[in-house]
Amino acid sequence: MEYKEVVGRRRSIRYFQSWRPVEREKIQIMLEAARLASCAVNASFLKAIVVFRDDLDRDTLDALKTPVSALNIELAPVHIYTFADMSAYRGAQPRLKQLIDVGALTATHGWSYKFVDEFVWPNLLKPLSEGSNQAPVAAAAGCDAGIAICQAMLAAVDEGLGVCLSGFVYEPLKKILNAPEQWLPLWVLLVGYPAESWEAGGQRPRPPLEESFFEGRYGKPFKADPKVTEQLKAAKMIQRPAPLPWRKQEIQALARMFGLPE
Amino acid sequence: MDSLKRPIEEYDSVKTWFEGLRVQSGVDPAGDPSRLKLLEEFCTFTGLDPDQVVAACLLIKDGRETKISIKGRRAMAEKIAEFQAQRSDASPGERARRGNAIRSFLIHNGILLQSGMQI
Numbered sequence: 001m002e003y004k005e006v007v008g009r010r011r012s013i014r015y016f017q018s019w020r021p022v023e024r025e026k027i028q029i030m031l032e033a034a035r036l037a038s039c040a041v042n043a044s045f046l047k048a049i050v051v052f053r054d055d056l057d058r059d060t061l062d063a064l065k066t067p068v069s070a071l072n073i074e075l076a077p078v079h080i081y082t083f084a085d086m087s088a089y090r091g092a093q094p095r096l097k098q099l100i101d102v103g104a105l106t107a108t109h110g111w112s113y114k115f116v117d118e119f120v121w122p123n124l125l126k127p128l129s130e131g132s133n134q135a136p137v138a139a140a141a142g143c144d145a146g147i148a149i150c151q152a153m154l155a156a157v158d159e160g161l162g163v164c165l166s167g168f169v170y171e172p173l174k175k176i177l178n179a180p181e182q183w184l185p186l187w188v189l190l191v192g193y194p195a196e197s198w199e200a201g202g203q204r205p206r207p208p209l210e211e212s213f214f215e216g217r218y219g220k221p222f223k224a225d226p227k228v229t230e231q232l233k234a235a236k237m238i239q240r241p242a243p244l245p246w247r248k249q250e251i252q253a254l255a256r257m258f259g260l261p262e
Numbered sequence: 263m264d265s266l267k268r269p270i271e272e273y274d275s276v277k278t279w280f281e282g283l284r285v286q287s288g289v290d291p292a293g294d295p296s297r298l299k300l301l302e303e304f305c306t307f308t309g310l311d312p313d314q315v316v317a318a319c320l321l322i323k324d325g326r327e328t329k330i331s332i333k334g335r336r337a338m339a340e341k342i343a344e345f346q347a348q349r350s351d352a353s354p355g356e357r358a359r360r361g362n363a364i365r366s367f368l369i370h371n372g373i374l375l376q377s378g379m380q381i
Contacts, residue, residue: 259380
């Protein structure tokens, strides 16, 4: 599938084929996509633990459920518990120098070993790595982890899978997952084959481009060019908007199939 | 029926339910009269009228600030499970339908409830 179509097809899938396992190799593809995501100071902020639902005992599975996510957690055969590693700034000094070695950070842009060793590391990154100011660390870690999660989600869509990010209750999982203390729990990425059609009722409503994006200064909307919009429709990035005419019937059928209330 | 002081369809919560079914779920409530019968049966089972069933899941402060009561909702979910299990002679699908009619009633009255898969 072409990239634009992958972006256009992604939906939060809330009905999974609970009985159909997800191939381990597809999970690996998702994790590789996450691993290759852009990240500040070449730090891997995203950490994740893959749990195959059927490896959990019933009590643990029940304990993970929130009122909103209970059904999704039950339906999705794979749960990827994601965390932001608040200690990821540690080791940034050699990693930045490695980026100089591989030609990513270069003298043309002012980078040198000396700049890293005598300015960037001691003045900027070392204090962050020591946790003296948690707010910027959390912001950077959360943002970069989100970028990586998004790449994993798009890779999943490209593999024909459905994905949905959901909140989770960490406490009952703590002992099982054994995640380090400095990992901040983010979301659980639920993965499975969609039980609903891939369109899932159509592309979700979003505010128009001009409402969220600006040019030059706040208040001057970034104007969408209708020709580009048409190109994106042709490339299937902009798709039929929800609700598609048959969505309610689809939900009724899914409710009957899974024995759910209407 | 003791718990009902007037015809069940006259209760506000029942009107809200039917409106929700029509508008949000695309279901014609008149198409399946057994829904109302099940709700009536549940009201008898709990000794509450439909509005009281909803109110039992809420925390209402000073008559305005309304929140879902964790305890109240949990207790009602257990009641529904009990109600559903009552008909041991019925098929699993029929039992699920009994419980889901009540869940649907509460859901459309703003009480988030999930039944889990019943297949």
